[in-house]
Amino acid sequence: MSGDQAAAVADELRAILAQVTGRDELLGITADTALFGAGVALDSLAGTLLLRQVQRRYGVDVAAEDLNLDALATLGTLADFITSVGGAPPDDPLENPIKGAPPDDPPENPFKGAPPDDPPENPIKAS
């Protein structure tokens, strides 16, 4: 049942959000709580950490699949997005997603991959 699965994912996302922001009160947010703006007030740093945990846990690269990151509208839309592209909670329980992360994987540099091949010219140059 995908609805049950989305609910299970939403529960884990609350724990991940509480971890990446250090705010335990986020464990109690409802599925329709906005992640940006009022509500959770997700910023670039917390958002990047969240997306990285999502990728690690569910194998879903939200930023690669959702140009506008509309999946991050609310807790519920993110859970639905993850389950709709086939992500499901693994069998092992989620524990301390941040503290358990390997320490060579810091928040400062979440996307360490190789530099883009030949970044395009800065458009200001061309003008």
Added chain:
Amino acid sequence: MIKCVIWDIDNTLLTGVYLESGEHLPGADPDLLGVLRELAGRGILHALASRNPPAAADYVQQLTGIDFAAVECGWGSKADAISRIAADLGLALDAVAFVDDDMLERAEVAAAVPAVLVLTPEDAAEAPDWPQFSPPVITAEARRRGQMYAERRRRQAAAAAFGGSRDDFLRQAGTRVTIAPASDTDLRRLHELSVRTHQLNSAGGPLSETELVRVLESSEYRVATVTLADDFGDDGLVGAAIMTVNGSRRAAVPQVMMSCRALGRGVLDALLAWLCRSAAASGAAELQVPCLVTDRNVPMRLALAAAGLRAEPGCVAADGRAIFARPLTGELPPLADWVTIA
């Protein structure tokens, strides 16, 4: 180019072994003390990796007066400690040098992380003469970078101990963000930002000082700078936006760039909120930020999304850019009360 030197403590920076010295702690090696100061003056970071208790690092910090950007004390492998330090500072391993008097430690690091430049203390004493330790451009920000990382360590510890929201912490920490028109004296730093920023850079691709001079002198563009300070320290000029000035109803911002030091400190949000307000005040109906869509600048896309900007799905151009836009009607993103517009 080496951006960080990671030092062993015992028989390297110290003239003896910290734990075996009883009450008479060893002094600093005078040659290496000179090297520490010289390289710090060039904007090169220093870090410590030692099999000592953390107190040894505090002692070395006191003794040398150097602000170490990262400290790893413990019994784990030094190769792992070096990898953690490089990741923490956002540096590639080939921008890191490691200095240790112990041949086995050097051999282990050289085998496990071959990109790291591994040096004996004797090598390190000569290193200031080597080209890879001589950056061509040294800005005031670069020179202060080691100190800023030390301030960041204290800030992060305080934030972790703080219970409330991010904004509550920023307020408590005395955060001050100032947005001001760029001047000629900002040229080097703007160039440096265009080269060094990736995660929080909308346009991608560096701008030379010549190109920046043209932008600064042109009436087609307006450049705003962002400076950041709080009670933990002064980060100086951390970001900028280049805006197009043509009286169009669509206000375009060809480049937004921000140092990752500002990540998580509300600075990019402040800049985007101000850009909305400034464009709306000049009569524009829409704000447009063309943004390169890569896996490296996801933090920039998150900030754009948080500020209400959206791109047409499927409209990523051949050059990898999409135009993120938002109408300037209705409620604009809030501008925090610690932001000053100069």
